[in-house]
Structures are given as C-alpha cells and as structure tokens.
Amino acid sequence: MSMFCYQCQETAMNKGCSMKVGVCGKTEEVANLQDLLIYALKGISLYSLKLREKGGVPEEDEKRFMFESLFATITNANFDKDVFVKRITRAFEIRDAIKARAAAAGADLSGVTHDCAIWNGTPAEYDAKAETVGVLATENEDVRSLRELTIYGLKGVAAYGSHAYHLGYKDDEIFAFAEKALAATLDDGMSADQLVALVMETGKFGVDVMALLDKANTETYGNPEITSVKIGAGTNPGILISGHDLRDMEALLKQTEGTGVDVYTHSEMLPANYYPAFKKYSHFYGNYGNAWWKQKEEFESFNGPVLFTTNCIVPPKADATYRDRVFTTGACGFPGFKHIEEAADGSKDFSEIIELAKKCAAPVEIESGEIVGGFAHNQVIALADKVIDAVKSGAIKKFFVMAGCDGRMKNREYYTEFAKALPNDTVILTAGCAKYRYNKLPLGDIGGIPRVLDAGQCNDSYSLVKIALALKDAFGLEDVNELPIAYNIAWYEQKAVIVLLALLYLGVKNIHLGPTLPAFLSPNVAKVLVETFGIAGIGTVEDDIKLFMGM
Missing domain, CATH: 1.20.1270.20 (Substrate Binding Domain Of Dnak; Chain:A; Domain 2)
Structure with a gap:
C-alpha cells in the first residue's frame, strides 16, 4: 500500500x-x-x-x-x-x-x-x-487519530487564514500556534489527554481565524445584506467563478467591467452576491448552478470560462468540452488547467480569461427564479427583536443549524428530506455548500422570516455562532446549549473539521454529524467525543426529527 x-x-x-x-x-x-x-x-x-x-x-x-x-x-x-x-x-x-x-x-x-x-x-x-x-x-491508532484531527483542523485554519491574509489581515498568534501544533504531532511523549487538549486548542484558533476572516471580509466589502439572487442566465457571454476567495472576486469584477462579459458565482462563491461592494457592478449577474459536485454537467452548459479560486475541483472526464476553459489561481490547481499566478504587487491579470469569454456563447439557462440569502450575524442581530418575539410567541419552536458541506453520496439526500419534513414552525440556519440540498425548496417563512437563513460560506459558520451567542444573551441564558437550537451538520473536508472543532471549543454539545462520522476518528477517540460532547451520527429522517423535537 x-x-x-x-x-x-x-x-x-x-x-x-x-x-x-x-x-x-x-x-x-x-x-x-x-x-x-x-x-x-x-x-x-x-x-x-x-x-x-x-x-x-x-x-x-x-x-x-x-x-x-x-x-x-x-x-x-x-x-x-x-x-x-x-x-x-x-x-x-x-x-x-x-x-x-x-x-x-x-x-x-x-x-x-x-x-x-x-x-x-x-x-x-x-x-x-x-x-x-x-x-x-504513526502506528498507534488513537495517537494517529488525534494527530490527524489536529492536522486537518490546521488545514482549515490555514484556508481561512490565507483568505484573510489576501485582504491584508493577519495574526501572528495564529501562525505561531500552527507551528506549535505541527511540531507537537511529532512528539511521541504526549499523553492522550495532552493530545485532546491540543485538538481543543486548535478549535480555539479556529474561532480566532474565522473571526479574523469575518473582519477582513466585512471591513473590506461591507456587511452582507439580505439579497435576492438571480439563478437564471443572461444573453451575454459569462465567466463562472467558484471557490471562496473574495479578493479574486473583486479583481475579476473590476477587470470585466465594460467588456460585455457577465460574471456568475458558482457553489461556495454564491455569498459574494450578498456583499454591498459587489452590488455596484451591473454585469454581476447572479449565481449559476449548485454545489461543487455537479460541476461536470454545469460547466458544460455554462459555455464560458470557469475560474477556481480555491478547492472543490472535480477532475473532468477526458472528453469534457470545458477542459480548455477552466483556470485556477491561488492554492488550487489541476494538470492541464491554466494557472493564473499572483504578481509581485499582489495583483492578478485575468485578461486571458476575459478574452476567451468574449468568444464563447452565453450560458444555457438550467433554472430560473431567485434565491434569498445574506443572513450573516450583523443582519440577523439587526432583526433580533423580530426573531425573539417569534420565539416567545411560539411562532418559532426551534432553529436547526444545518451548515457544512455537500457531496456526491446518495445518502446526502437525507438532508433534503430532513428539511422538507421539518415542522413549519422551525427555521434552518445554514452556511457552506450544504445549503444547496434545500435552499431552493419552497419552505416559506414565519412572519416574514424565511425558514432558510443563509449566512454565507463555510467560514461564515462563525456568523451562526455569533447569532447563537447573541440569542443566549437576549434570553438571559447561562449556556448556549439551553437555546432552542439543534445541530444537524453535514461535513466533507477539512474546513468543516475546523468548524466542528471551533463549535466544540465554544461548548456546543449534541452535534449530529453526517452522513457518516469521520473515518479518522478511532473508536476510542470517537467514544471520547460522544461522552464529552454528545457527538452523534444521523439516523432516519423520521427518527431524527422526533429526537430533535423531543417528540
């Protein structure tokens, strides 16, 4: 092997x-x-x-x-x-x-x-x-499990830290911890308790780095606003931008202005539509498609070039017509895709992508209508009185945090069915591409409050934490776990790992994680997480709703 x-x-x-x-x-x-x-x-x-x-x-x-x-x-x-x-x-x-x-x-x-x-x-x-x-x-499976849990958390920290760095925001304490944690994974003298403490400390820096990135994004581009995003297609040629890096988004919008080329977001870039700084661009059309794993079909029908700013690349088939019109930048890459390097002054030249777009047909419309998002912490806290009144009156019985990642496995259909089956007096709080399992469902609203509140990208799970803490204070509670909030989170990769560790560090308990528990959790480590934090997997939709609703 x-x-x-x-x-x-x-x-x-x-x-x-x-x-x-x-x-x-x-x-x-x-x-x-x-x-x-x-x-x-x-x-x-x-x-x-x-x-x-x-x-x-x-x-x-x-x-x-x-x-x-x-x-x-x-x-x-x-x-x-x-x-x-x-x-x-x-x-x-x-x-x-x-x-x-x-x-x-x-x-x-x-x-x-x-x-x-x-x-x-x-x-x-x-x-x-x-x-x-x-x-x-690392031969001992429990030591291996805890070391890898730390390393995967660090990968998530590094992803979010890199985005903040691109906007000029950095914190040497976060860098210093990453060095300390990487070195600690070499120390054969660390006890299991010390390794668990290292994992929890990684969660602490997960909170710190997401707060740093939130500050970088909002101070640079403004606080996300409630926004109706078009999901159809226009008549101009377009460029599809995927990933998470808002600085690349800004550069592409600036460079395409006045060229006759429209810009569309894909997958995790959807929340860029919520930022005030990007709304001034009339050629910023909206969002095209769904979560990352559907790109093989959606890139074909888009017709124009695609720019990956971060992870979520699916290797294309050998006969894919879009192979020659996919570009990468930043930390991502794929053999055969043209990579756009950063210049010494930090700028990026997307002119090659723009010139290619001009020669392409307009996107084929694969759906129509609009979806609503932009419910980050600043926006929801501004609506706090309305939300609190709805809870006190019984109009809202429970919130469900369904943040995280989407993926290809058929058992992820669970999340669509779960959202459909939730009682009408519940609200979904989401962030990350997991939302594509239910953000286009006609779930309605409660007194004007949409039943799906999209806070943004996976890193914006931090917004959900701030919302929960604000509600805790508003209701005069001692513990965030006393709130009528249940956690049913889908995960896929390492950015989701650091979000989980951040939640655990903040004391959030009874998180259900699916569609499977991580393979890198040894039985003993999984047992610790279950006994200490109430971590659990998912069951059937019917059984889980009964469990969460206390039926």
Missing part, C-alpha cells in the same frame, strides 16, 4: 483510500507528495519555534508559504504533482533558512534531531520518501 488517505467524508468504504486513485480523483503520487509536504512543514515548525524562543519570527513570505501549503493539501484543492514537488523543494529551503537564523540568534538546536528537520533529498527521491512519512507512519 503506497497511498493512504482518510481526510474526507467520501474516503473509500469510510475507512481510507488506498488505491491508485482516491475517491476525490487525486493520484497516489499526489497523495503521497502531499504527505511529504506536511512532513516538510513540520520540519520548518521545529526551527520556527527555536527562532521564536530567541525573539525572532519567520518572515511574512515564509508564514504565508506555510499556510498556502497546508491549504493546497485540502481535499479537491490541488491535483498537480509538479506543484507539490516545487513546494516541497521550497519548504526545505525555508526550513534551512530559518534554521540558520535561529542558530545565528543563539538558539540551541542540538535537540532538533527529527528526520523531517534534517532530511535533504532531491526531487528524484521524493516519491520513495513520501511513501514512508504518511498517515500510517
């Missing part, structure tokens, strides 16, 4: 991908090189900690490299072997540069003897080395 990966919900048989190509589509070579890159980042961390002991800090480009490298290993983000070879080589250069600066500062490096801190192989040796440093290198 040369490949082993179980970081996502769709991992083979809910045990782990150990074949030539993973369920996500990455090859065993790419999977192993991702493991080697993480290994190299751990080596950097060992020396970064020594440098910090002497009052120094890694340089900004080094910290950014760390986060973007973690980000590149998230499920469905980057499938390009050459990218990982280059990043591993660069990681060794950064590691050795930090080592030299730590030594010059007087740090005692005699104890830094781990192989990841000293191995200096050539690219020709990377494949063989990568097979020895993967997930299964």
Whole structure:
C-alpha cells in the first residue's frame, strides 16, 4: 500500500483510500507528495519555534508559504504533482533558512534531531520518501487519530487564514500556534489527554481565524445584506467563478467591467452576491448552478470560462468540452488547467480569461427564479427583536443549524428530506455548500422570516455562532446549549473539521454529524467525543426529527 488517505467524508468504504486513485480523483503520487509536504512543514515548525524562543519570527513570505501549503493539501484543492514537488523543494529551503537564523540568534538546536528537520533529498527521491512519512507512519491508532484531527483542523485554519491574509489581515498568534501544533504531532511523549487538549486548542484558533476572516471580509466589502439572487442566465457571454476567495472576486469584477462579459458565482462563491461592494457592478449577474459536485454537467452548459479560486475541483472526464476553459489561481490547481499566478504587487491579470469569454456563447439557462440569502450575524442581530418575539410567541419552536458541506453520496439526500419534513414552525440556519440540498425548496417563512437563513460560506459558520451567542444573551441564558437550537451538520473536508472543532471549543454539545462520522476518528477517540460532547451520527429522517423535537 503506497497511498493512504482518510481526510474526507467520501474516503473509500469510510475507512481510507488506498488505491491508485482516491475517491476525490487525486493520484497516489499526489497523495503521497502531499504527505511529504506536511512532513516538510513540520520540519520548518521545529526551527520556527527555536527562532521564536530567541525573539525572532519567520518572515511574512515564509508564514504565508506555510499556510498556502497546508491549504493546497485540502481535499479537491490541488491535483498537480509538479506543484507539490516545487513546494516541497521550497519548504526545505525555508526550513534551512530559518534554521540558520535561529542558530545565528543563539538558539540551541542540538535537540532538533527529527528526520523531517534534517532530511535533504532531491526531487528524484521524493516519491520513495513520501511513501514512508504518511498517515500510517504513526502506528498507534488513537495517537494517529488525534494527530490527524489536529492536522486537518490546521488545514482549515490555514484556508481561512490565507483568505484573510489576501485582504491584508493577519495574526501572528495564529501562525505561531500552527507551528506549535505541527511540531507537537511529532512528539511521541504526549499523553492522550495532552493530545485532546491540543485538538481543543486548535478549535480555539479556529474561532480566532474565522473571526479574523469575518473582519477582513466585512471591513473590506461591507456587511452582507439580505439579497435576492438571480439563478437564471443572461444573453451575454459569462465567466463562472467558484471557490471562496473574495479578493479574486473583486479583481475579476473590476477587470470585466465594460467588456460585455457577465460574471456568475458558482457553489461556495454564491455569498459574494450578498456583499454591498459587489452590488455596484451591473454585469454581476447572479449565481449559476449548485454545489461543487455537479460541476461536470454545469460547466458544460455554462459555455464560458470557469475560474477556481480555491478547492472543490472535480477532475473532468477526458472528453469534457470545458477542459480548455477552466483556470485556477491561488492554492488550487489541476494538470492541464491554466494557472493564473499572483504578481509581485499582489495583483492578478485575468485578461486571458476575459478574452476567451468574449468568444464563447452565453450560458444555457438550467433554472430560473431567485434565491434569498445574506443572513450573516450583523443582519440577523439587526432583526433580533423580530426573531425573539417569534420565539416567545411560539411562532418559532426551534432553529436547526444545518451548515457544512455537500457531496456526491446518495445518502446526502437525507438532508433534503430532513428539511422538507421539518415542522413549519422551525427555521434552518445554514452556511457552506450544504445549503444547496434545500435552499431552493419552497419552505416559506414565519412572519416574514424565511425558514432558510443563509449566512454565507463555510467560514461564515462563525456568523451562526455569533447569532447563537447573541440569542443566549437576549434570553438571559447561562449556556448556549439551553437555546432552542439543534445541530444537524453535514461535513466533507477539512474546513468543516475546523468548524466542528471551533463549535466544540465554544461548548456546543449534541452535534449530529453526517452522513457518516469521520473515518479518522478511532473508536476510542470517537467514544471520547460522544461522552464529552454528545457527538452523534444521523439516523432516519423520521427518527431524527422526533429526537430533535423531543417528540
């Protein structure tokens, strides 16, 4: 077995991908090189900690490299072997540069003897080395589980931290924790209790990084507003932008202005429609399509070029007509897709995409109408009196947090059926692409309050936390778990992992997680989560609604 990966919900048989190509589509070579890159980042961390002991800090480009490298290993983000070879080589250069600066500062490096801190192989040796440093290198399954839970949480932290960094917002404490946590996953002397504490601390920094990104997004583009978003198609050629990076969204809107090309959002970029700063662009048409996993069909019918700003790439079929009109930027990539690099001044030139769009037909309309979103914390808190009155009067009996990710598995139809079956006096709070399972259903409203309140992207799960805490205070409660809120969350990849850890850190209990519990939770670790936090899986729609509603 040369490949082993179980970081996502769709991992083979809910045990782990150990074949030539993973369920996500990455090859065993790419999977192993991702493991080697993480290994190299751990080596950097060992020396970064020594440098910090002497009052120094890694340089900004080094910290950014760390986060973007973690980000590149998230499920469905980057499938390009050459990218990982280059990043591993660069990681060794950064590691050795930090080592030299730590030594010059007087740090005692005699104890830094781990192989990841000293191995200096050539690219020709990377494949063989990568097979020895993967997930299964940690033999004890409980230690492995807790280490990987921390690492997957860090990948989510890095994703959100990278987006904030792109907007000029950063927090060195978050970088420093990532270094500390990566180094800790090498420490064979840590007890189970210490590893659990590390996992919870990762959740704490998950809260911090989502707060940082929320600040970056809202201070740059304004607070999201309640918005009706068109989901049809216009008559102009268009560019479809997917992913999560709002800075890329802004650059594309600016560069397409006056060109006769419309811009559409796809999947997790839908919430860009809610920001005031983007509404001034008349050629910002609306949203096209659904969640990421439907892209094979939807990219065909869109006709124009597609820009991926982050993860959620599905490898196209060999005969896909859209292969030559997909572009990537940032941490994501795929062999054969043109990658748009960032210039030294931080700008990106999307002119090639725009010129291609002008030559393409307009999108084929696959649906029509509008969907409503923009219920982030600032907007919902502004409506707090109305919401509180609805709860006090009994008009709203319960809120259901159904945030998270969507995916391809048939058992995810559960979430659509669950939303349909909820009593009419309940409201769904959502964020992330999980919403595509029910955001177009005619669920109506309660006294003018829509029964589906979309806060935004997966990182905007932070908004749902702020809403819950505000309601707790408004009702004079001591514990957020006393609120009439149930948590039925779908997960897929590592950004969802850090959202979960953030919720656990904040003390939220009795979260139901599906459609399956993570394969990387060993039986003993799962038992701890169940006993301490009430974590549970999902059952049938009928049984779960009875459970949640206390019937």
